[in-house]
Amino acid sequence: MSSLLDVAAGPHSADLDVRPRSVISGRQRWDVKPVLGRPQAAEVLAAVLRRIPGITEAQASPVTGGLLVRHDARVRGADVGRLVRRAVALVMAGSAGARRPAPARPAAGPAPRTDRGVAGPVLAVGGGVVAGLALIRGASLGKQLVALGGVAVATGIVVRKAWRRTVDATRDLPGAGTGTGRHPLLEIVGPHRRRLWRASALSVACQVSEMALGTFLGWTALVLIKGRAAPLVRFGLTTASAQLWGLAGLVAVACAAVAGLSYSSNLQWRRLGQDIEHDWRNRTYAHVQHLELRHLEGERTTRIAGALTDDVRQLGTFFAGSANDLLQLGTSLALLVPLFLLMAPQIAWIAFLPIPVIAWLSFHYQDKVAADYAVSGEDRARLHSQLVNTLEAGATVKSFCTEDYEAERIDRLSGEAQESSRRTDRSTIRHVETVRVCTTSSMAGTLLIGGRAVLNGSLPFEVFSPLIGLPQMVMVRMNRLGGIVDQYQRTITSYGRVRRLRALPAETDGTGGPLDVEEVRGEIVLDGVTFAYPGRPPALEDLSLTVPAGQVTALVGATGSGKTTIAKLLMRFQDADFGSVRLDGRDVRDLSRHDLRHAIGFVAQDPFLFDGTVADNIRYGSFGASDEAVVQAATKAEAHTFVATLPDGYETVIGERGAALSGGQRQRIALARAILKDAPVVILDEATSAVDNETEAAIQRTLRVFAADRTMLIIAHRLSTVRHADRIYVMDKGGVVAEQGTHDELLAQHGLYSSLWRLQAGELAA
Numbered sequence: 001m002s003s004l005l006d007v008a009a010g011p012h013s014a015d016l017d018v019r020p021r022s023v024i025s026g027r028q029r030w031d032v033k034p035v036l037g038r039p040q041a042a043e044v045l046a047a048v049l050r051r052i053p054g055i056t057e058a059q060a061s062p063v064t065g066g067l068l069v070r071h072d073a074r075v076r077g078a079d080v081g082r083l084v085r086r087a088v089a090l091v092m093a094g095s096a097g098a099r100r101p102a103p104a105r106p107a108a109g110p111a112p113r114t115d116r117g118v119a120g121p122v123l124a125v126g127g128g129v130v131a132g133l134a135l136i137r138g139a140s141l142g143k144q145l146v147a148l149g150g151v152a153v154a155t156g157i158v159v160r161k162a163w164r165r166t167v168d169a170t171r172d173l174p175g176a177g178t179g180t181g182r183h184p185l186l187e188i189v190g191p192h193r194r195r196l197w198r199a200s201a202l203s204v205a206c207q208v209s210e211m212a213l214g215t216f217l218g219w220t221a222l223v224l225i226k227g228r229a230a231p232l233v234r235f236g237l238t239t240a241s242a243q244l245w246g247l248a249g250l251v252a253v254a255c256a257a258v259a260g261l262s263y264s265s266n267l268q269w270r271r272l273g274q275d276i277e278h279d280w281r282n283r284t285y286a287h288v289q290h291l292e293l294r295h296l297e298g299e300r301t302t303r304i305a306g307a308l309t310d311d312v313r314q315l316g317t318f319f320a321g322s323a324n325d326l327l328q329l330g331t332s333l334a335l336l337v338p339l340f341l342l343m344a345p346q347i348a349w350i351a352f353l354p355i356p357v358i359a360w361l362s363f364h365y366q367d368k369v370a371a372d373y374a375v376s377g378e379d380r381a382r383l384h385s386q387l388v389n390t391l392e393a394g395a396t397v398k399s400f401c402t403e404d405y406e407a408e409r410i411d412r413l414s415g416e417a418q419e420s421s422r423r424t425d426r427s428t429i430r431h432v433e434t435v436r437v438c439t440t441s442s443m444a445g446t447l448l449i450g451g452r453a454v455l456n457g458s459l460p461f462e463v464f465s466p467l468i469g470l471p472q473m474v475m476v477r478m479n480r481l482g483g484i485v486d487q488y489q490r491t492i493t494s495y496g497r498v499r500r501l502r503a504l505p506a507e508t509d510g511t512g513g514p515l516d517v518e519e520v521r522g523e524i525v526l527d528g529v530t531f532a533y534p535g536r537p538p539a540l541e542d543l544s545l546t547v548p549a550g551q552v553t554a555l556v557g558a559t560g561s562g563k564t565t566i567a568k569l570l571m572r573f574q575d576a577d578f579g580s581v582r583l584d585g586r587d588v589r590d591l592s593r594h595d596l597r598h599a600i601g602f603v604a605q606d607p608f609l610f611d612g613t614v615a616d617n618i619r620y621g622s623f624g625a626s627d628e629a630v631v632q633a634a635t636k637a638e639a640h641t642f643v644a645t646l647p648d649g650y651e652t653v654i655g656e657r658g659a660a661l662s663g664g665q666r667q668r669i670a671l672a673r674a675i676l677k678d679a680p681v682v683i684l685d686e687a688t689s690a691v692d693n694e695t696e697a698a699i700q701r702t703l704r705v706f707a708a709d710r711t712m713l714i715i716a717h718r719l720s721t722v723r724h725a726d727r728i729y730v731m732d733k734g735g736v737v738a739e740q741g742t743h744d745e746l747l748a749q750h751g752l753y754s755s756l757w758r759l760q761a762g763e764l765a766a
């Protein structure tokens with residue numbers, strides 16, 4: 001198979017419009033523009049890819065130009081891009097001539113406006129002007145100008161292409177300023193443009209001062225070597241001593257300006273970075289908080305945490321550091337190019353020759369490492385996730401004596417992360433060093449060619465001397481360009497991850513009408529409800545049941561029979577696929593989620609306690625509750641007695657997830673929290689499963705009083721918990737009601753409930 005692909009490998013494969021869209025371990029999505037509008041090409045492409053050992057699935061869409069590739073360990077994630085490009089080249093070569101090429105974009109209307117960037121066009125136009133000047137002025141100067149113009153035009157084209165490519169690559173990101181064609185960096189800056197301008201102006205001023213300082217120092221050296229610096233004579237400083245005093249003053253002023261401006265610009269850039277980070281984190285976190293539960297459950301928590309910490313930090317870091325470097329580099333080039341042209345055109349071309357080469361290398365590098373960065377980010381996320389999971393499962397790991405097994409797992413994942421980081425590091429270091437070779441060669445070339453010009457008399461030493469130091473200043477910055485491009489690539493990758501997170505749909509209220517919590521009676525009706533979790537068989541099938549207002553209703557029955565799912569539908573964590581769930585006769589989908597959830601007190605099967613005090617946890621959600629109310633709720637939940645024995649009572653810190661409490665104690669705190677909420681509907685999902693029988697009986701007694709004026713739905717496996725309920729529904733596998741009635745009625749039926757009861761009573765007796 002590799003030979004088949006090798007046929008296609010050639011100069012054309014690199015030119016194809018093929019870009020990664022998302023890369024996760026074992027699965028990659030690519031944008032393959034060449035198959036747009038070409039069903040046959042899409043089909044052939046998928047078939048070619050599927051024939052490659054290690055690629056387990058390939059699907060290409062002629063409608064969207066998207067390609068999905070799944071692969072196993074035989075193919076490295078970083079190699080998929082190469083294989084895809086080669087396969088596309090092969091398919092395109094096969095179909096060339098057979099049909100007219102498809103348009104690059106679907107003919108769905110004019111292409112969106114594209115922000116073209118500033119540096120590219122300016123350089124391109126500048127290059128053109130310079131070339132024009134050359135034609136007018138002719139002679140030997142003309143050759144240099146033409147060379148320099150060529151340099152500027154080439155740089156402009158490369159920079160512009162890179163800019164547009166990033167815009168195109170991120171245009172289809174879900175939620176990105178889709179259609180505006182704005183560059184991601186502008187999207188990232190968002191509302192902080194004013195600070196960006198302020199920081200940029202200070203940076204430019206700082207760079208100008210720095211270059212003035214360099215010139216003054218060059219003149220000082222000239223005075224020392226030649227006895228005077230000709231440019232200063234024009235200012236009336238004719239003697240060496242006067243010139244040195246004058247230069248001392250100028251150097252002092254320039255030093256002070258550089259220090260002040262550097263301080264202020266750095267401060268502004270850092271603030272900009274912090275503002276961006278703060279802004280993106282807050283907005284993204286607020287969005288995550290409003291995600292639909294199925295997305296929160298579907299995404300790995302550690303992945304979300306990674307986007308909210310590392311990726312968001314990266315967005316700010318780019319502006320806090322690299323953006324400043326880039327701007328200073330641009331400023332110094334903008335100043336030096338005309339300066340060299342005016343004063344030493346014969347060495348200008350060699351001084352600036354590396355610029356387009358470096359721009360091209362950076363562009364090529366960015367293209368090459370995009371997938372590597374995505375893979376290495378994914379590997380790090382998996383490692384992080386495994387680390388957190390293992391640490392959380394400390395007791396399980398120890399009880400199964402699997403410490404070594406876990407250490408090996410981490411070792412393997414860490415090895416994979418290390419290998420993928422090594423790949424990106426190798427490319428990055430190679431790039432940085434290539435840039436350095438270019439810049440140092442140019443510096444050496446400037447010295448040699450300029451030196452020769454000085455020796456043969458075509459360039460005065462007075463002119464050459466101050467110019468030597470200036471390009472060095474630029475070259476020092478140019479050397480940082482590799483790092484800047486690396487940071488840029490990381491930033492674009494992070495931006496993609498954050499964007500994808502923000503594109504997950506948030507819960508909306510839709511037509512949600514208000515619900516007055518005070519007015520809720522609490523009648524719940526499920527009418528022919530069918531619901532299935534994605535990719536699973538139905539958890540509830542055509543289920544109908546009624547929970548009468550003001551009564552205690554219980555759900556018992558087989559594990560996995562959909563009891564918790566009913567609670568989730570009622571609280572609109574999920575919506576029914578068919579049928580309706582009604583509260584007081586109103587479909588819950590027509591109610592404001594916010595109001596609906598305010599009307600329901602819910603104690604989940606595995607209640608979550610926050611790292612804080614006992615009182616904080618009971619008061620969670622009812623933040624204005626008084627201390628007395630907290631104690632009362634805790635008393636009703638049979639929690640007060642044990643809380644009183646804790647070292648600091650209600651002010652005792654209970655650790656992450658309430659680690660410093662027993663399971664039963666945690667449940668009672670969660671129950672107290674629901675009691676304090678004082679909602680008209682209360683759902684207890686196995687809320688007392690971990691407490692002993694005696695405590696449970698006490699809780700039952702207080703709950704009977706608490707339930708007097710509200711609707712209560714109790715989900716339990718322990719039938720003693722629900723024997724006093726007004727109605728009990730016995731659920732069976734497949735989400736159907738097998739039996740219903742009161743405890744006594746169900747016992748009399750001698751069915752499922754009765755056998756469960758006998759079983760549990762037997763167990764109790766044993």
Ligand SMILES: Nc1ncnc2c1ncn2[C@@H]1O[C@H](COP(=O)(O)OP(=O)(O)OP(=O)(O)O)[C@@H](O)[C@H]1O
Binds near residue numbers: 536539
């Ligand atoms: N988030 C989810 N994604 C996919 N399937 C789920 C999800 N939650 C539950 N299920 C599946 O739906 C079915 C019903 O689950 P549910 O939690 O409602 O059962 P249950 O009756 O409360 O079980 P138990 O008594 O064991 O708590 C089960 O088969 C379960 O595997």
